[in-house]
Amino acid sequence: MAAEDAPAPKDPSNAAIAELLQELGDRYELDGAVVHRVLAYRNGAKAVLDAPRSVAGMTRAGTVTELPGIGKTLEEKFRALLDTGEIPALTKLREKYPAGLLTLTHLPGLGPKKARKLFDELGVDGPAALRAAIADDRVSTLAGFGTKTQEKYLKLLDAAGEDIERPQRVLLSKALPLAEALVDELRERGREAGVHRVEVAGSARRRADSVHDLDVIATADDAAALLEVFRTSELIAEVGSSGDNGAHGVLHSGLSVDLRVVAPDQFGNLLQHFTGSKAHNVAMRESAVKRGLHISEYGILDDETGKTERFATEEEVYARLGLPWIPPELRENRGELALDQAPPLIELADLRGDLHMHTTHSDGRASVRDMALAARELGHEYLCITDHSATHGFGDDVQPDELREIIAEVRAVDEELDGITVLAGSEVNIGTDGRLDYADDVLAELDWVVASIHTAFQSDPTRRIVAACEHPMVDVIAHPTGRLIGRRESYDLDVDAMIDAARRTGTFLEINASPARRDLHDTHARAARDAGVLLTIDSDAHGPDTLTNLRWGVATARRAWLAAADVANTRPWEELRRLRKGGR
DNA sequence: GCCGTTTTCGGCCCGACTGTTTTCAGTCG
Numbered sequence: 001m002a003a004e005d006a007p008a009p010k011d012p013s014n015a016a017i018a019e020l021l022q023e024l025g026d027r028y029e030l031d032g033a034v035v036h037r038v039l040a041y042r043n044g045a046k047a048v049l050d051a052p053r054s055v056a057g058m059t060r061a062g063t064v065t066e067l068p069g070i071g072k073t074l075e076e077k078f079r080a081l082l083d084t085g086e087i088p089a090l091t092k093l094r095e096k097y098p099a100g101l102l103t104l105t106h107l108p109g110l111g112p113k114k115a116r117k118l119f120d121e122l123g124v125d126g127p128a129a130l131r132a133a134i135a136d137d138r139v140s141t142l143a144g145f146g147t148k149t150q151e152k153y154l155k156l157l158d159a160a161g162e163d164i165e166r167p168q169r170v171l172l173s174k175a176l177p178l179a180e181a182l183v184d185e186l187r188e189r190g191r192e193a194g195v196h197r198v199e200v201a202g203s204a205r206r207r208a209d210s211v212h213d214l215d216v217i218a219t220a221d222d223a224a225a226l227l228e229v230f231r232t233s234e235l236i237a238e239v240g241s242s243g244d245n246g247a248h249g250v251l252h253s254g255l256s257v258d259l260r261v262v263a264p265d266q267f268g269n270l271l272q273h274f275t276g277s278k279a280h281n282v283a284m285r286e287s288a289v290k291r292g293l294h295i296s297e298y299g300i301l302d303d304e305t306g307k308t309e310r311f312a313t314e315e316e317v318y319a320r321l322g323l324p325w326i327p328p329e330l331r332e333n334r335g336e337l338a339l340d341q342a343p344p345l346i347e348l349a350d351l352r353g354d355l356h357m358h359t360t361h362s363d364g365r366a367s368v369r370d371m372a373l374a375a376r377e378l379g380h381e382y383l384c385i386t387d388h389s390a391t392h393g394f395g396d397d398v399q400p401d402e403l404r405e406i407i408a409e410v411r412a413v414d415e416e417l418d419g420i421t422v423l424a425g426s427e428v429n430i431g432t433d434g435r436l437d438y439a440d441d442v443l444a445e446l447d448w449v450v451a452s453i454h455t456a457f458q459s460d461p462t463r464r465i466v467a468a469c470e471h472p473m474v475d476v477i478a479h480p481t482g483r484l485i486g487r488r489e490s491y492d493l494d495v496d497a498m499i500d501a502a503r504r505t506g507t508f509l510e511i512n513a514s515p516a517r518r519d520l521h522d523t524h525a526r527a528a529r530d531a532g533v534l535l536t537i538d539s540d541a542h543g544p545d546t547l548t549n550l551r552w553g554v555a556t557a558r559r560a561w562l563a564a565a566d567v568a569n570t571r572p573w574e575e576l577r578r579l580r581k582g583g584r
Numbered sequence: 585g586c587c588g589t590t591t592t593c594g595g596c597c598c599g600a601c602t603g604t605t606t607t608c609a610g611t612c613g
Contacts, residue, residue, distance in 0.1 A: 007604085014592090028585095033585095034585090035596095036595090036596055037585050037586095037587070038585090039585085039586095040585035040586055040596095041585075043585090043586080044585080044586090063588080067589095068586095069585090069586065071585065071586050071587080072585095072586095073585055073586085074585075074586090074591085108611085108612080109610090109611065109612085110611085111610060111611050111612085112610090112611095113610055114610070114611085115613085143604095144603090144604065144605090144609075144610085146603065146604060146605095147604090148602085148603060148604085149602095149603070149604085152602095152603095182591080258613095274613095276613090278613075281597075281598085282597055282598090283597095284597090285598070286596075286597060286598040288597090289596095289597070290589080290590090294597080294598080295597080295598080296598050296599065297598080297599075298598095298599085343594090366594085541596085
């Protein structure tokens with residue numbers, strides 16, 4: 001094969017590029033760069049992660065500097081990465097400082113300055129060397145270090161064990177119910193403490209994919225009494241430090257919780273502050289400073305009057321800054337601070353049906369009838385049974401004959417049950433050749449066809465998904481990127497190409513509501529909507545209990561700025577069926 | 585390093601806590 005026929009090296013994903021920028025920021029910080037330069041790299045990493053399109057592609061097209069926080073220097077670094085496979089500045093910094101030094105900065109309380117000093121003065125190049133230096137009592141002799149610091153490091157090293165990792169994040173579906181249970185308890189048992197308001201703040205309130213801790217904000221007549229309720233809650237496994245207006249605890253799951261109790265007239269300021277995100281708050285403060293206003297968790301200081309104004313509600317905080325109240329899901333500094341009014345966002349109650357779920361015919365745990373009853377109980381107008389298809393593994397395959405039996409069963413249950421429409425569908429595998437694993441005449445008997453990739457992720461998913469979009473009977477592409485939050489990156493998919501194919505062919509794209517997927521994720525779902533593609537939100541339930549997954553899909557849809565009209569299954573089935581691509 | 589009702593240079597959010605210090609740097613959220 002001639003050299004020019006060799007397949008082009010794969011473009012680095014946005015996640016991979018963001019990781020490199022993050023590392024550049026960390027290493028420049030270690031190198032003693034001014035803090036704003038370091039921040040610029042971290043902002044760049046966020047911009048790349050938030051970008052709905054391929055940053056490698058944008059770099060080639062010369063449009064990458066349109067992203068906020070990406071300037072000429074970062075553009076050059078992307079070019080170098082694409083041309084040579086590496087960023088020279090990063091290569092140099094990697095030679096200059098050992099990786100173990102960055103690992104050390106993951107220890108809480110040991111930052112880049114301290115790590116650098118340990119390296120320069122004692123030659124400490126990682127956890128093992130730090131342990132040895134402590135054993136020789138050399139750390140406490142350094143200027144700026146003392147015996148307490150040395151003891152703290154030893155404890156941290158012992159606690160961390162062999163490998164020091166970044167703090168783990170917990171899926172929202174695990175964390176939010178725990179936060180809500182705690183809030184309920186504080187409201188109930190806090191009555192005697194004269195509790196006024198208790199709210200979840202932080203990334204859980206923003207409905208992020210995952211959270212690393214929980215923040216709860218409250219007001220009460222008797223703060224001390226409310227803190228006592230917190231400390232004695234059965235949800236709290238371990239009570240940490242605790243002061244007059246706040247307490248820290250650890251749940252049985254290991255998740256950290258901070259409770260802050262404030263005066264009622266500051267509740268809005270504190271809730272806003274602790275809801276974040278950091279990027280949202282920083283951007284909001286920067287723009288406020290230009291108008292002589294200084295925002296903190298305690299209030300808004302007006303330079304003209306010299307007075308700090310406190311607000312009981314978030315609405316008043318935003319109004320003082322000339323902004324509409326911004327729904328927490330939008331607070332990621334993705335354009336929400338330029339809004340004249342908040343966009344209408346979809347709510348769970350807007351969904352009329354659920355178009356992707358499994359039964360015992362494939363890998364589900366309940367029958368068609370039980371799924372239908374559970375869906376009716378939830379108030380759905382319709383549901384669609386979409387078991388796996390002919391090539392699905394693990395003994396969960398459904399051959400064409402069995403599919404016809406399922407269709408007959410679905411028709412019978414639909415006939416039997418009042419108050420809900422039961423539809424017959426399938427989640428059809430997209431093969432490596434881009435073809436589906438049922439013949440067209442079989443597919444033609446279905447009300448709804450879901451297509452997705454379950455195998456051979458490395459085998460050109462873009463071409464396969466585009467081919468599926470072009471199939472006249474495919475209604476929707478399910479969990480389009482294949483990611484599993486915190487566990488598996490998306491397969492190498494050209495999302496732009498998929499969105500374009502979906503728009504061109506009238507194929508819907510799914511926001512799979514399984515809490516470990518939430519796929520499409522927010523930025524991609526927003527890009528799809530902006531391109532004119534209709535989304536669906538589906539539970540992908542494998543039993544009656546997971547039909548309520550829709551909640552997490554709606555959370556993602558709201559983070560994608562979607563209104564009810566942007567989601568196909570907010571429509572009655574009779575209307576939705578007419579929206580399917582032509583020829584059906 | 586980015587960016588512009590401070591527009592090509594000079595700025596670039598806010599506050600708490602800790603431990604080491606004689607007034608503050610480093611770290612964190």
